[in-house]
Amino acid sequence: MGKYSKEFLKRLYKSMVRIRVCEESFVEPILRGEVQCPVHLYSGQEAIAAGVCSALTEQDYIFGSHRSHGHYLAKGGGMRELVAEIYCKEAGCSRGRGGSMHIIAPEIGMVGSAPIVAGTIPLALGAALASRIREEKRVTVSFFGDGATGEGVLYESLNFAALKKLPIIFACENNFYSTHMPIRECRPENNISKIAKPFCIQGYRVDGNDVLKVYETSKKGVEMCRRGRGPVFIELMTYRLRGHVGPDDNIQGSHTDIRSRKEIERWKKKDPLGRFEKYLIKNGVLTGKSIDTIKKEIESEVKDAHDFTRNSRYPGKEELTRYVFKE
């Protein structure tokens, strides 16, 4: 604990709460049909986005997947633009053309997220390659899920990154499921971090629900990359508290959530947010009261983002063909 300033710990906590409260604010609108685009909630995995991104600077790059609201917020993306995008409004971060699965904030290094599984991994590789060519100290993080370890392009990217010693962190969020498939039906070995070794890459396996562990490992990885000792592979074990898509797949009728109640309950006890709160209170960083204040503050930020969205317009239909090419 002594290692960290109270300010830092508070910031880390706020980053997680911002993600959780914002994600949960979509539950009702999805169930009411107000949000129509497919939404993959990040609830339960906040410690990873918050922990990894707090080891980065604004100059560093991140790339994401279908489940990237958390990455965007933790990297510093604006909440208003996120909420507006999920409602597919013109004021959204992708101007309503992308929806929840296409989130971007280039100004703060969130280079893009897209839902083709593993699709952005080689793009992150290319960003790291660009940093190498330009002789920058910038680090790139590629966020992807356990499901993406089925795609060959991951292994091609690992090999090339290692071959060229590129400044890239492969951050694999292992939540043990890929849609309706448990990890044991997807891979013979559930320890994903082992895939780094054959490529001579340093692999770590950490509790992805322990934000300080995530931060420490990321910090180490970032330093290695900055010193030309990349790439780094980090497996972050976690669990999503919501459905694969939307709040609850089974209630919404797609029946992909095959996870048992017992398993879900077990993981709820390891909720990264609750765990970190306990830690902060125990170490005198926060009190029940200051936690309430933080939550209120964030709730009002989330409310503001929804109000902003409600008052903003949809893209004009006459603008359908805009943005196909850069003019």
Place this chain on the structure above:
Amino acid sequence: MSLKSRKLPYSLAINEAIHQMMEMDKAVFLIGQGVKSPWYVGNTARGLMEKYGPQRVIDTPVSENAITGAAVGAAIVGMRPIVVHPRMDFMLYALDPIINEAANWHYMFGGKSSVPVVIWGIINRGGEQAAQHSQALHALFSHIPGLKVVMPSTPYDAKGLMISAIQDNNPVVYIDDRWLYTLEGEVPREAYSVPIGKGAIRREGRDVTLVAASYMVIESLKASEELKNDGVDVEVIDLRSVKPLDETLLFESVKKTGRLVVVDGGWKTCGIAAEVSARVSENIFEYLKAPVYRVTLPDVPAPASCVLEKEYYPDSKTIVNAVKGVLGG
């Protein structure tokens, strides 16, 4: 039509085809993401796992390239695999086994080896899913020599073309559309095939030929009803196979009407509508009383916002306007 037919939804017609083919031929197996879950492939795979087991109904990790390659390889050594991609968009990881290998295989080995594989790609769009979850890529596959591409629009054809695709000794890309899954129609109980490369007249008419495939046939029929009220008699042709194209049927119709509107759920440039239009111009130009019209998607990726989606996807209104245009109205 068979005496033993009854109404089935499109999705269950596909399901019945697979059941019957797996029953009849031990070489047939189904592989791909979601075959054990109703979420991905609707109820098209219903009951297959229970009946044929995980040996022949294989749900897979997210590995489109390897899994499609595996289906192609299994076909080369004598199996008749159906490899399913719950969205066509995901199939792009598998372009190499489909195009470089499967499509070329028979030719590049002088006919010594063939690839009886069905590559089943589902079009799944709308719902603000945006650019990577909405694509209709039939034109892309039609461009490739060595591939046949079918796109059924009715439950009857959904079953009959799936059976033909499985029985064909060549790679067949079978493309269906989630917007058709609940459409009901007469389907015979027994196994039957619908010939690949043969279109069908869905509505006879004298004034204008409307050519469409897959879901756009439904919109074209709707348009033809609206046009009837305006005194326009439209002939609707369902291509059923976009490759090979049924030129005979197409040409006969255009010779009769002298006017052609081609409707396609894909993009305009280098699309199926362009191909149909070119065939007609090349072969029976003298019968045309007006330039050919195309109703397609604009050359734009699929947008998310429902406002833009509404503008993006053509419907019966777009078609009615095109028909009026070709009539000089």
